[in-house]
Amino acid sequence: MGFGPPTRWSNGKVMKLGKLDIDKPLIMAPMENVTDAPFRAIMRRLGADMVFTEFTSCEALIRDIAKADKKVTIFEEERPIGIQIFGSHIDSMVRAAQKVEQFAPDFIDINAGCWSKSHVSRGECAALLKDLPHFEKIVQAVVKSVSVPVTVKTRLGWDQDSIVILDVAKMVEQVGAQALTVHCRTRNQGYKGKADWKWLEEIRKKIVIPLIGNGDVKTPQDAKFLFDLGCDGVMVGRQAVADPWIFQEIKEFLKTGKIPPIKPWKEKIKICLEHLQLSVKYKGEAHGVITFRKHYSGYLHGFPHAAKLRCDLMQMINFEDIRQTLDKIQGWNE
Ligand SMILES: Cc1cc2nc3c(=O)[nH]c(=O)nc-3n(C[C@H](O)[C@H](O)[C@H](O)COP(=O)(O)O)c2cc1C
Structure with a gap:
């Protein structure tokens, strides 16, 4: 057979x-x-x-x-x-x-x-x-x-x-x-x-x-x-x-067959902060914040003056400073 x-x-x-x-x-x-x-x-x-x-x-x-x-x-x-x-x-x-x-x-x-x-x-x-x-x-x-x-x-x-x-x-x-x-x-x-x-x-x-x-x-x-x-x-x-x-x-x-619209900033920032929070929880604040830096460009891509914002975020080492900075731009232009 x-x-x-x-x-x-x-x-x-x-x-x-x-x-x-x-x-x-x-x-x-x-x-x-x-x-x-x-x-x-x-x-x-x-x-x-x-x-x-x-x-x-x-x-x-x-x-x-x-x-x-x-x-x-x-x-x-x-x-x-x-x-x-x-x-x-x-x-x-x-x-x-x-x-x-x-x-x-x-x-x-x-x-x-x-x-x-x-x-x-x-x-x-x-x-x-x-x-x-x-x-x-x-x-x-x-x-x-x-x-x-x-x-x-x-x-x-x-x-x-x-x-x-x-x-x-x-x-x-x-x-x-x-x-x-x-x-x-x-x-x-x-x-x-x-x-x-x-x-x-x-x-x-x-x-x-x-x-x-x-x-x-x-x-x-x-x-x-x-x-x-x-x-x-x-x-x-x-x-x-x-x-x-x-x-x-x-x-x-x-x-x-359709490409969905780009997510609103509010949602992008929310996920970005959740991701950062997980990183800090998993690695501790200093290491968690530093190793997260590679992700800012993805989350902030297309944001007006993103380069300046990224540059500022790159200098920050405290979760709270980053949260406050990103909070300010939640809902930007929406
Ligand atoms: C920073 C970086 C780290 C990588 N590390 C691994 C790894 O640990 N194991 C692996 O199989 N491939 C690794 N790769 C290869 C990726 O899994 C993938 O095969 C490659 O990036 C091509 O896919 P892409 O064009 O979608 O990025 C790595 C790639 C990059 C850019």
Whole structure:
């Protein structure tokens, strides 16, 4: 009896990942020093269907380094969430995966995409794209060692002359990964050039596990384009910092074909303050305020004299001063 070709796990509408069934999921990309717990919680509230932790070193995790443990600590309001780990040693990756499983993520993601020299020189992250047999061993060993779904996030290849994503896609599926995210650039590109989305169509033909498209999604139209290419999920990184309402805008566009009007300032400032408050609660006032600074431009984009306002906010170190400054502009011109 022939079984025919395996069918796609997800039906082009609902993505299946472990116990999760999510309708056309829009996913917040993992971003080091950006997607901390406060930002993830806000993104979930503003429409992201799924989030990831920042990537965390398996070596730091297995040595119980407090900073690493904090990175993989998750809160109920963030779910569904994946914990992302990276490393080059199979044993360390297995032990780290087993450790983070105790933090009860909805899935564990293996980073095979970070391009930074400090990581690839140690055989971590995108360096795995240069050694597929080792990459395979890591994914296989991690899959076998935990009972939550394991997923992989990677790039097209090391450089334009070594695009290996089709082999990688088949490989990760064969060894039991349950979803694949592809940032459509090579390692050598870093963030240069434009993400080459055409590969997503080819990858789609090779695998039945969910495929998440990533790289340069900046508008609702971009997200629709990736779904139309056959992606089960679409991941957004930098644009969610530039425009924290991007997920809501994409959702509305997918539903109605229309882009919703820009949120009133009152709402933008309210969310900005809530986000800052979470940051202060999570990290303490000084660290919470300083690490929040990268978010002012997204929340205040388009505000008259935003540059001057941002400059003033950048100097402030007390939550109360910031609150009073932002309170003054609530309801501006509305
Ligand atoms: C500041 C920053 C930090 C990042 N950190 C991670 C990370 O921890 N793990 C990861 O898989 N990708 C990381 N990335 C890559 C993003 O997840 C994403 O693949 C990339 O930014 C392309 O998507 P975008 O064009 O929507 O931003 C990071 C990107 C940026 C800009």
